[in-house]
Amino acid sequence: MISVEHITKRFNDTTAVDDLSFEVKPGVITGFLGPNGSGKSTTMRIILGLDRPTKGRALINGKSYHSLSAPLREVGALLEAKAVHPGRSARNHLLALAVSNGIPASRVDEVLNFVGLESVAKKRAGDFSLGMSQRLGIAGALLGDPPVLLFDEPVNGLDPEGIRWIREFFRKLADEGRTVLVSSHLMSEMAVTADQIIVIGRGKFITSGSVDDLTKNAAGTVIVRSTNNGELTKALANTSATVSEINDEGLRVSGLAAAAIGDLAFATGIALHELTPERASLEEVFMELTHDSVEYSQTAKEAN
Amino acid sequence: MTHTPGLYAVIRSEWIKFRSVRSTVIGTVIMFVLTIGIGLLIGFAVKGHLQSMTPVERATLDPIQLAMGGILFAQFAVGVIGALLITSEYTSTSIRTTLSAVPNRLRLVSAKAIVLALVIFIVGEIASFVAYFDGAAIFHGTIAALPSLSQGKTLQAVFLSGLYLTLMGLFGFGLGLILRQSAGSISTYTSLLLIIPILVFLLPSSWQNNITKFEPSVLGQAMRSTTGVLRGGTPVFGTWTATAILASYCVAAVGAGIILMSRRDA
Structure with a gap:
């Protein structure tokens, strides 16, 4: 369970996230949807304690990220695939993460096998393709077998086979009763991946509900x-x-x-x-929902 | 998987990171080679010219400083190792992965500092003692003959040479924490060592001595000094005062870095 409570994040004079509140429940895949620059990544970074919110707080199973003593065992996250030292091997990268959270080294080989990187485990992560880096990031998220998982734009850089693999993988995680939050700027992607959807635009909450509800209402x-x-x-x-x-x-x-x-x-x-x-497609619903926020951002850019 | 991992787990993790990247390993080797190699070069170069020294130079000659000349070069290597240890995390954005595994900034920085200090200390001490024995062999029987380790402050000077490298590594690490960029941190570190002395040289001489004493490399020479004065007679701080001042620079830089890190977004 992830609870975002009235989070506001300002960078100088721009407001990236504006009084945003939502809950992500276990056992379902929750899509976190918004146009590019709508504050999805910032919100995820705040949940992970990387960015400090100007106001509000984010809790994971009732606790703030900073108070988790072995966070990788409670939350797994894939933020940016390339958030790895390019000179370090995939295995050493995962091993250092595992050791810091008291996770046994045998688990490193398990997750490497699971994402299919065992043959390149000793290669420098900097030489990985984007798809391989995504897999390494997923391996890192799974290290501590956490009940809560966050993925920021996980399908970027994956080939069609990889996309199908990752959808089935999310389904499996949710079926195991885990909390799964997946962000995307593509409604069509979320339509086939997620059960619940949270839509934001310009850092503000727009709507949430099941995929069916969202299409029914606007269709x-x-x-x-x-x-x-x-x-x-x-x-x-x-x-x-x-x-x-x-x-x-x-x-x-x-x-x-x-x-x-x-x-x-x-x-x-x-x-x-x-x-x-x-019948409005989900994509049209999304365009309609976020239309104002996108338009506003473009006028604002032109004004600058 | 029930125990709560603490500082020791993070230290082990940071040690894995330290040894699994080329830049830190090569930096450590370079520091070792410079300390010993430059010491040898200076030894062989100076040996033939000892007779041409002025009376003042002769009177203030501190042979240990000659044998430890490599430290003047190795201090750049340790600064780079220290800075890169943290700036490489920011430039690759792996700091976000690191901080999501270890959200406690103080614990993370402490673990990195401990690993850095231990590695440089061990390698630095070995290199310093090798440089001492090389110098002792080269200058044997000359007017710059090195006193034995049991004589006067010799052992202390050699030991503090390794400690100086450790402190300078931590200082570079502190700059890296504050500036977060490799190029900026390394050039700031280098400027502090090279440019400040040039600027001080432009000041009235009555100020010079007071300011020069506080420069990191001069503090280092004070730590290695067995005579209490530099060659040519420039006065310096006492050995332990100099050590304490340099240590306070490190505490200030790393402390400021920790405060900034807990306030800034990663």
Whole structure:
């Protein structure tokens, strides 16, 4: 369980994270979603005690990161794949981490085998490809067999096979009852990976919920063209539907299924020329949700 | 996996890190080779010219300083080792991995400092004693003959040569903690050793002696001194006063580094 409580992080005059609160529960994969620069990495660094929040706090199973005596046994994290001394071998890198947390050296070989790096364990980490570095980072996160895991943009640099591997791996971790937080700027990735999603933009909380809930709420607009748009709009006003757009092309209706609109038109005696349900993809939902925050950031950049 | 790992676990971890990277290992070898090698070069170069020294030089001749001449070069190597021990973590961003494994900044810095100090101390002492015996052999029977280890402050001077290297390594480490960049830390360290004496030289001579005494390399010469004065007669601090002053520089630099590290984002 990870609890983020009213975290604010300011760098000079920019606010990277703005009064952000959320909880990450065990047993499910939680996607941490936001456009680039929305404060995901900063939030993760704060959870790991690397950055100090200006306000608020983050707790892991009720404890602050700094109070953990063997943190690797409680939290595993992959922040940046390349956060390794380039001159040190993969095995020595993991061994130094293990020893500092009282983890037996045999565990180093176990995790190296698990991520498939045993054959390059003695090679310098600086010579690793991005995909290999990601695997090394994952090995480091798993060293202490922790109940809580954080991954910042883990699919970056992985080939399709690696991506499938990592999705199955997250599923396994969650099924074992662990708390799994995975950040991404790609909604499509989260749609197939995560169970729960937390969306942030410009450092602010936007929404959270299950993947299904998020699509259900924003989905279901129907494009309607008829012989009498005016009459149809009147008729729709008596239902749960909302008409968001009226032009020569027709109406954009949300809140009522296409079949119900068709029945209504037939009952009112209006002939329909078009009835097209438009199911918003998760990607569109995400774009819509974060639209304001992204636009604001671009105007702000232009203003500078 | 039930015991709580403490400082000792972090020291073992930092030792693995120290020996598993080329730069620190090569730096330590260079420090060893410079201490002994430059001592030999100075010995052979100076030996033939001992008769041409001025009376003042002869009167203030401290043969131990000649034998320990390599320290003047090795002090740059230890500064680089000390600085790189921490700056390499920042430049590679591996500091984030390190701090997520050991969130206690004081414990991490202590473990790094202990590993650094132990390595330089052991290698530095061995190198210093080898340099002493080399010097003793070279200057045997000349006016610069080295006193035996049991005579006067000889043993102390040789021992403090190794300790000087240790303290300078810690000082470089402190600068690295504060500045977090390899180039900045190494150039600051080098400037303090080389540029400050030049600037001091431009000051009125009455100030010079008072300021010069506090320069790290002059404190080092005071630590190695068996006569209490430098060649040419420049007065210096007493041996232990000099050691204490240099140690206080290290404490100040590393202490400031720890405070900054706990305040700054990694």
